[in-house]
Amino acid sequence: MTGAAAPYRVYRWTDPAVIAVALMAFAAGFGQFGAVAALGSVAKTFGHLGGGATFADEVGISGTMLGVGLAIARAASIFGLPLASMADRLGRRRMLVSTCGIGLVLTVLTAFSPSYWWFVGIFAIGRPFLSATVGLSQVLAVELTDSRERAKAVALTAGGYAVGAGSIAIIHSLGASFLGFRGIFALAVVPLVFAPVVVRKLVEPERFARVAASAQVAQPVLGPVARPFRGRLAVVALLAFCISVITGPANSLIFVYAQNYVHLSGVVTSIMVVGAGAAGLGGLLLGRWLADRIGRRPTVAMSMAGLAVFGTLAYTGSSWALVCGYIVGVACGAVFAPAGGALANELFPTSVRASVAGWYIAAGVVGAVVGLLAFGVAADVSHVSDHAGFAAAVVFLPMMLATGLLLLLPETKGIEPEALWDVGSAGEDVDAHPDPAQDDDHPQPGASTKGIA
Numbered sequence: 001m002t003g004a005a006a007p008y009r010v011y012r013w014t015d016p017a018v019i020a021v022a023l024m025a026f027a028a029g030f031g032q033f034g035a036v037a038a039l040g041s042v043a044k045t046f047g048h049l050g051g052g053a054t055f056a057d058e059v060g061i062s063g064t065m066l067g068v069g070l071a072i073a074r075a076a077s078i079f080g081l082p083l084a085s086m087a088d089r090l091g092r093r094r095m096l097v098s099t100c101g102i103g104l105v106l107t108v109l110t111a112f113s114p115s116y117w118w119f120v121g122i123f124a125i126g127r128p129f130l131s132a133t134v135g136l137s138q139v140l141a142v143e144l145t146d147s148r149e150r151a152k153a154v155a156l157t158a159g160g161y162a163v164g165a166g167s168i169a170i171i172h173s174l175g176a177s178f179l180g181f182r183g184i185f186a187l188a189v190v191p192l193v194f195a196p197v198v199v200r201k202l203v204e205p206e207r208f209a210r211v212a213a214s215a216q217v218a219q220p221v222l223g224p225v226a227r228p229f230r231g232r233l234a235v236v237a238l239l240a241f242c243i244s245v246i247t248g249p250a251n252s253l254i255f256v257y258a259q260n261y262v263h264l265s266g267v268v269t270s271i272m273v274v275g276a277g278a279a280g281l282g283g284l285l286l287g288r289w290l291a292d293r294i295g296r297r298p299t300v301a302m303s304m305a306g307l308a309v310f311g312t313l314a315y316t317g318s319s320w321a322l323v324c325g326y327i328v329g330v331a332c333g334a335v336f337a338p339a340g341g342a343l344a345n346e347l348f349p350t351s352v353r354a355s356v357a358g359w360y361i362a363a364g365v366v367g368a369v370v371g372l373l374a375f376g377v378a379a380d381v382s383h384v385s386d387h388a389g390f391a392a393a394v395v396f397l398p399m400m401l402a403t404g405l406l407l408l409l410p411e412t413k414g415i416e417p418e419a420l421w422d423v424g425s426a427g428e429d430v431d432a433h434p435d436p437a438q439d440d441d442h443p444q445p446g447a448s449t450k451g452i453a
Contacts, residue, residue: 008206008207008210009206010144010145010146010149010206011144011145011149011153012145012149013145013149013152013153013155013156016201017144017201017202017203018141018144018145018153018156018157019156019201020198020199020201020202021096021137021140021141021144021153021157021160021202022137022141022156022157022159022160023160023198024096024097024100024133024137024160024195024198024202025133025134025137025157025158025160025161025164026160026161026163026164026191027100027104027133027164027191027192027195027198028100028103028130028133028134028137028161028164029134029160029161029162029163029164029165029166029168030164030165030167030168030187030188030190030191031103031104031107031126031130031164031188031191032103032107032127032130032131032134032165033164033165033166033168033169042116042119042181065116065376068373068376069116069117069119069120070120070248070252070253070372071368071369071372071373072120072121072124073120073123073124073127074127074248074252074365074368074369074372075124075365075366075369076124076125076127076128076365077127077128077131077361077362077364077365077368078128078361078362078365078366079128080099080127080128080129080131080132080135080358080361080362080365081358081359081361081362082358083095083099083128083129083132083358084132084135084136084139084354084355084357084358084361085354085355085358086354087136087139087354088351088352088353088354088355091204091208091212092136092139092140092143092204092205092208092354093140093202093203093204095132095136095354096133096136096137096140096202097195097199097202098129099129099130099132099133099136100129100130100133100195101192101195102126102129103126103127103128103129103130103132103133104126104130104188104189104191104192104195105126105192106122106123106125106126106129107123107126107130107185107188108185108186108188108189108192109122109126110122110123110126110185111181111182111183111184111185111186112182113182119181131361131365132358132361134161134361135354135357135358135360135361136354136357137157137160137161138154138157138158138341138344138345138357139345139353139354139357140157140202140205141153141154141156141157141341142154142341142342142345142346142353142417143205143207143208143350143353144203144205146416147413147414147415147416148292150342150346151287151288151291151292151338151339151342152288152338154288154337154338154341154342154345155284155285155287155288155337155338157341158284158334158337158338158341159280159281159284159334159337162277162280162284162330162334163277164191166273166274166276166277166280168184168187169255169269169273170270170273170274171184171187172184172255173266173267173269173270173273174266174267174270207350208350211350211351229348229352229356232347232348232409233348233356233359235405235408235409236343236344236347236356236359236360236363236409237359237360237362237363238363238402238405239300239402239405239406240344240360240363240364240367241363241364241366241367241370242304242367242399242402242405243304243307243336243340243364243367243399243402244363244364244365244366244367244368244371245367245368245370245371245374245395245396245399246304246307246308246311246371246395246396246399247307247311247333247368247371248367248368248369248370248371248372248375249371249372249374249375249376249391249392249395249396250307250311250314250329250392250396252368252372253372253375253388254314254322254326255269257315257322257388258272258322258326261388262317262318262319262322264319264322264323268319268323272322272323272326272327275323275327276326276327276330276331277330279327279328279330279331279334280330280331280333280334281334282331282334283330283331283332283333283334283335283337284334284335284337284338286331286334286335287299287303287334287335287336287337287338287339288338290302290335290339291338291339291342291413292413292414295339295411295413296339296340296342296343296346296411296412296413297339297343297406297407297409297411299335299336299338299339300336300339300340300343300403300406301403301406302335303332303333303335303336303339303340304336304399304400304402304403305400305403306328306329306331306332306335307329307332307333307336307396308396308397308399308400309396309397309400310324310325310326310328310329310332311325311329311392311396312325312389312392312393312396312397313325313328313329314326314329314392315388315389315391315392316388316389316392317388317389342412343409343412344356344357344360345357345417346412346415346417347409347410347412347417348417349417349418350417350418353417371395374391374394374395375391375392375395376391378390378391378394378395379391
């Protein structure tokens with residue numbers, strides 16, 4: 001079957017089609033991270049600051065209450081599973097546009113919350129749409145590129161999300177006193193207004209278009225993830241679970257911890273976020289380089305260990321530990337993004353890739369919920385003075401053991417996804433090559449690729 005069909009049209013990571021995907025991820029990050037950045041303001045608005053030494057007295061809301069609220073919002077992301085899966089039937093572009101638009105509209109509505117639990121509920125309704133947007137943006141980044149450009153495209157998409165999240169964090173740090181959490185969430189209208197301009201540059205990946213035209217589209221959610229895909233899916237989902245046990249509390253509670261517990265000023269918090277942004281950019285570049293040089297699996301393993309160690313350091317109680325742990329932890333997460341995103345998507349054929357992304361989201365949701373609940377309860381029941389540090393150590397450090405699961409997966413560096421599956425069972429053409437019209441940076445099939453960055 002090789003050579004029977006025309007090559008797939010693929011793009012460079014700097015092409016408008018890929019940049020548009022990264023901008024959609026930016027919009028999702030801007031909308032989704034508001035709950036994290038403004039959580040301290042939310043706690044002050046709907047809680048009560050006391051004079052005692054407990055976590056609730058310092059923050060305004062108990063660790064358990066914060067953990068349950070954030071867990072509900074995170075748990076709602078599980079509905080990103082069917083939303084992402086629908087892209088295997090309705091198309092990547094259509095679903096990406098729909099989920100991003102609906103998610104941003106609901107985020108704006110969160111600004112009108114009359115109480116903490118209303119805030120949790122409204123945000124929880126919108127979160128699945130933004131979670132699906134993030135998952136689908138990675139799917140498009142993979143499908144629009146070849147093996148030489150893929151890690152770069154995934155890094156660009158992850159960077160788009162990170163810049164969106166960092167932007168809202170900086171805005172809150174500098175403007176919380178007059179914007180409040182309501183103003184922060186209302187700002188989600190900005191990416192919503194500019195979305196139509198970005199949408200014009202989005203394209204349907206030819207990989208998916210060919211599978212759809214050959215009637216190899218998937219059935220909703222459960223149907224496509226059947227034997228022989230389930231083994232790899234189980235391993236990938238378990239890895240997503242363990243990573244999210246760390247990143248759920250580490251990302252979601254960091255700003256309320258900095259603002260209400262360590263009492264960092266808005267200026268210092270902004271400097272911390274800017275420093276983390278620079279570290280994140282460096283991490284993305286390093287992660288892309290490592291993913292293409294030493295491989296996806298070792299890069300994922302190193303970054304997971306770093307996330308656990310520096311995530312724990314950030315919660316040990318001092319300002320310097322918070323700033324250092326947060327910045328280096330962000331860098332570790334950025335190193336993880338290109339390798340982890342490429343690996344998770346390269347392991348599966350096009351006909352089920354969006355559905356697998358949905359399961360990846362669902363596993364991450366469960367992990368984040370478990371992490372948030374465990375962190376909140378551990379912080380409340382701890383008898384040591386460093387409540388949050390104890391909780392971080394108990395929850396984060398054991399997750400490093402999950403790196404052993406990577407030994408159960410094949411290395412995908414330098415391999416097209418079609419080559420990892422039998423053509424007959426996957427229903428895909430293995431002859432996926434760059435457009436012949438492209439220049440020497442994308443050589444013809446069979447040409448040497450040695451030395452290409």
